[in-house]
Amino acid sequence: MEILEIQNLTKIYKDGTTALRDISFNVKKGEFAIIIGSSGAGKSTILRSINRLVQPTSGSILFQNKEITTSSKGELRKIRREMGMIFQGFHLIKRVSVLKNVLHGRLGYMNSFKGAIGAFSKEDEEAAWSLLERVGLTDQAYKRAGELSGGQQQRVAIARALAQKPALILADEPIASLDPTTSETIMNYLYQICHEDGITCIVNLHQVEVAKRYATRILGVQQGTIIFDGSATELSDSEIQHIYQKKLVV
The missing domain is CATH 3.40.50.300 (P-loop containing nucleotide triphosphate hydrolases)
Known part of the structure; x- marks a missing residue:
């Protein structure tokens, strides 16, 4: 197909x-x-x-x-x-946490108001944690994305893309x-x-x-x-x- x-x-x-x-x-x-x-x-x-x-x-x-x-x-x-997109330069929001960056993969499914205030559902948060586990980054969840190495940032980008399902x-x-x-x-x-x-x-x-x-x-x-x-x-x-x-x- x-x-x-x-x-x-x-x-x-x-x-x-x-x-x-x-x-x-x-x-x-x-x-x-x-x-x-x-x-x-x-x-x-x-x-x-x-x-x-x-x-x-x-x-x-x-x-x-x-x-x-x-x-x-x-x-x-x-x-x-x-369509998940992964870039050479990661395209993360470096000042916010790794977990929040992954959750941003769900913004396309939210209305503008909820997206603006970051009102993610419990389901979305659980899914984000699961994705961080799959890319080996649960221990980095609350760090700012900009504190991570390049390889770690790219793993966050993969998890964010996957959050879109x-x-x-x-x-x-x-x-x-x-x-x-x-x-x-x-x-x-x-x-x-x-x-x-x-x-x-x-x-x-x-x-x-x-x-x-x-x-x-x-x-x-x-x-x-x-x-x-x-x-x-x-x-x-x-x-x-x-x-x-x-x-x-x-």
């Missing part, structure tokens, strides 16, 4: 830069898809178009049979409830600023939880070997076009060199 269908997606920025060129691909429910490619290849634009942080120039994005590109603000708010998680370079050991920890948590909960996940990565270790499917992007779409075992050295525009060494 396909959860996401992208057809002829193009994005041209105001400065004339063509970030995406007529991209089409579908994602099945439960896939852990990883997009690889050089900086500026269009990886982030794909993810940001899916949740419409970026407005595509043309094309169609169907998420659970709902058209995203033409959705109204109200419709988009409902759609985004089911999403059908899809989009992770934009979630380990780019982390050391290899911490990166492995983050990817382990993300992969394991998505696998256990049946959540579809699309991740942007620079690290090819990490992609090959975790992905059920890899998409290679070059200059706004998908030039590889297959399994990790199908991603040969020559394919990698082609994606990253590197010459073969003879």
